[in-house]
Amino acid sequence: MSATALSERTAARRRGKSRLGWNLLGLLVFLTVGFPVYWMVDTALKPAKDAIDPDPSLLPTGVTLANFRRALDIADFWGPVGRSLIVSLSVVAIGVVVGMLAALAISRFAFRGRKIVIVGILAVQMVPLVAMIIPVFLLLNDLGQYDKLSGLIITYLTFILPFTVWTLRGFIVNIPRELEEAAMVDGCSRTGAFLRVVFPLLAPGLVATSVYGFIQAWNEYLYALMLMSQQNQTATVWLGNFTTKHGTEYAPMMAGSTMMAVPIVVLFLLVQRKMAAGLTAGAVKG
Numbered sequence: 001m002s003a004t005a006l007s008e009r010t011a012a013r014r015r016g017k018s019r020l021g022w023n024l025l026g027l028l029v030f031l032t033v034g035f036p037v038y039w040m041v042d043t044a045l046k047p048a049k050d051a052i053d054p055d056p057s058l059l060p061t062g063v064t065l066a067n068f069r070r071a072l073d074i075a076d077f078w079g080p081v082g083r084s085l086i087v088s089l090s091v092v093a094i095g096v097v098v099g100m101l102a103a104l105a106i107s108r109f110a111f112r113g114r115k116i117v118i119v120g121i122l123a124v125q126m127v128p129l130v131a132m133i134i135p136v137f138l139l140l141n142d143l144g145q146y147d148k149l150s151g152l153i154i155t156y157l158t159f160i161l162p163f164t165v166w167t168l169r170g171f172i173v174n175i176p177r178e179l180e181e182a183a184m185v186d187g188c189s190r191t192g193a194f195l196r197v198v199f200p201l202l203a204p205g206l207v208a209t210s211v212y213g214f215i216q217a218w219n220e221y222l223y224a225l226m227l228m229s230q231q232n233q234t235a236t237v238w239l240g241n242f243t244t245k246h247g248t249e250y251a252p253m254m255a256g257s258t259m260m261a262v263p264i265v266v267l268f269l270l271v272q273r274k275m276a277a278g279l280t281a282g283a284v285k286g
Contacts, residue, residue, distance in 0.1 A: 099164030
């Protein structure tokens with residue numbers, strides 16, 4: 001066997017070992033991330049007495065839907081879910097439109113204070129949400145927006161909008177200016193060049209940003225708890241109904257959590273291709 005062939009075989013063996021190592025690492029990460037989800041669904045399908053067993057089994061010993069019926073009976077389910085959907089979809093719609101325009105302005109136009117705006121967006125994201133509860137409560141109370149969905153939407157926009165602007169800015173920067181300039185040379189206005197050239201390339205980024213914004217709004221708990229009353233609670237606060245003075249009903253709570261996860265899973269399945277394309281596009285310099 002020649003030295004070249006031996007070298008190629010050795011290199012192929014090393015690549016195979018490296019690929020195996022990365023596959024094992026990926027499997028470990030998947031198991032670590034996926035186990036809490038599996039345990040939630042498993043607990044939701046267990047009989048209630050098995051959910052509080054001090055020596056639980058990793059594999060389901062029995063399957064029942066009684067926990068889902070209990071979750072639906074213990075308190076109003078569809079009301080909080082409907083309010084969460086209204087808030088989350090409104091935040092995503094407003095955040096994407098405003099965030100896209102702001103990101104476009106920061107990325108494509110030079111204006112005084114541009115760097116200050118970028119630093120301000122980053123600074124806002126660094127502020128812990130819990131630090132703003134009292135100022136937000138006082139401000140919404142003065143504006144007459146306390147215990148209203150519109151007030152909760154405005155509140156969520158304060159931390160989702162900076163994330164949206166910063167993320168979309170990364171996508172827009174990766175779209176070459178030359179494409180817009182070529183379209184304008186061919187007769188398009190600046191708006192026409194954006195709609196016909198930039199927007200289609202930006203669509204995967206918009207989808208990825210929208211999904212992450214929806215997840216943040218859907219899963220938010222602290223502000224929904226502090227700013228909304230019992231009658232206007234959202235889905236995350238609704239889960240607190242399973243904790244009473246007599247203890248916590250873990251199996252129905254996990255059933256409620258499983259039902260709450262369904263909209264996120266459905267949304268992700270609908271846009272997974274666009275989302276994957278958006279994440280890839282945002283990671284490479286165009």
